[in-house]
Amino acid sequence: MNIVIQDLELVNVTKRYGTTIAVNAVSHHFCPASYTCLLGPSGCGKSSTLRMIAGHETISDGSILLAHRDISHLPPAKRGTAMMFQNYALFPHLSVADNVAFSLKMKGVDAKDRRAKAAEMLELVDLTTLADRLPDQLSGGQQQRVALARALITRPQVLLLDEPLSALDPFLRVRMRTELRNLQKELGISFVHVTHGQDEALALADEIVVMNNAVIEQAGPARDVFNAPRTRFVAQFMGGHNVIALPQGHYAIRSDAVQVTAPDAGQFDAYVTAIEYQGTHVSVLSRIAGDQEVTALVPDASYFNAPHHPGDRIGLTWDAKNLHQLTA
Incomplete structure (x- = not known):
């Protein structure tokens, strides 16, 4: 996949739900071609932040920039991002190949090109032999890789992952961490991954962004955040x-x-x-x-x-x- 590496930046991004502030004037520049984990307890604002980047939540204030272009108010398909959801959201009546190719079908890409691009993605995630199966004929790890291939077929500049490992058993979760990390390095694009698991973040991330009470408490290289926590919250939450x-x-x-x-x-x-x-x-x-x-x-x-x-x-x-x- 020939993808130009682009910068992602949040500038004073705020999300309000009525009188509740879910994300409070958050600013952060994501390192290009890096694996970043948004980490924090439930309700800290990390998933709302990810969904605003994806375009699945509107922003209340601030700007989201990708390649120095304000994408804050663009529809999800026009942003240059792709999102992999926690529950994978595969269509049960479509084959693996058709699930992967679905977004191209919606864009009007002809069947031959769709099949070729889906085959390329399935080879990338090592699922070529399962192209004709239905989702309920796959293991949890295989379903996750189908969801990954479906997100990557749009050739995003940034891949967004919302707790993608939470539905897997502990053994498979560790294995899939390795696969995600290797895939990010192979593709050379930015991954932004939401998790509440400290071990998961440390295993995956080049950079960890710790959120608490709707703001960023600390951000930096994974080793620095672990070894040099700035606040009592970060020290205790990182474990x-x-x-x-x-x-x-x-x-x-x-x-x-x-x-x-x-x-x-x-x-x-x-x-x-x-x-x-x-x-x-x-x-x-x-x-x-x-x-x-x-x-x-x-x-x-x-x-x-x-x-x-x-x-x-x-x-x-x-x-x-x-x-x-x-x-x-």
Whole structure:
């Protein structure tokens, strides 16, 4: 697919539903040819943002620019974007090939060209041998790839994905993450993917945009957002961090950077509140002064050489260079 890489930008985009503000003056420039995940809890505004980019929701204020062209008020088919929906929305009475070619039929493309372009897309997603099947004869993962092929046949500059993995079982979800990532790299276009799963975002994204209460709380490369959260919300929502109040302010520290020591041998005394075995690590949940909860991830071999139990008194310590000060 020969597609020109284009920039996508949101400029003070706002969405109101009556008196409720779902998206509040959001501005963001998406890196071209990148995989971006919009991440956040339910109701934070991420799906409304995606649907406004797609043209399935009107914007209340602001502008959406693609290739420096204002697409804010164009119909979905004229924007240069394509959207893959959470439930795939395949037509049950149409074959795989006809589902993929449907948008071209609506545009009046002749049958021969439609079939050729559908075959190209099915080869891209490795479904050539299933072209004549109906959707209910496919697995969940195969249905997802049909939906992908149908979105890509319009040759979009940006592909929008609304929680595309949520209907899959955990094993298939991990496999499809790899397929999506490889497909984005092969096509070289921008993917914008909405999810509420932190692991999914970290596995897929070049860039993560964390939304909360209708605004962007933090955006940046996936590793930076995880390792250097700016706010208490981002640190806690991304997971893997403790938020600790010290005299100088609030700090985040990764759970795997906290060491468990003998009582009185660490920087803090603590009491174990729970133990969770997680395979390669054991999660030791504890409580320190001020009723603050702290989690330490201990390698399983180290833990079982000197196990702890709820109620045990322990020490906690960490290297000060691993503390990351939060701004809010």
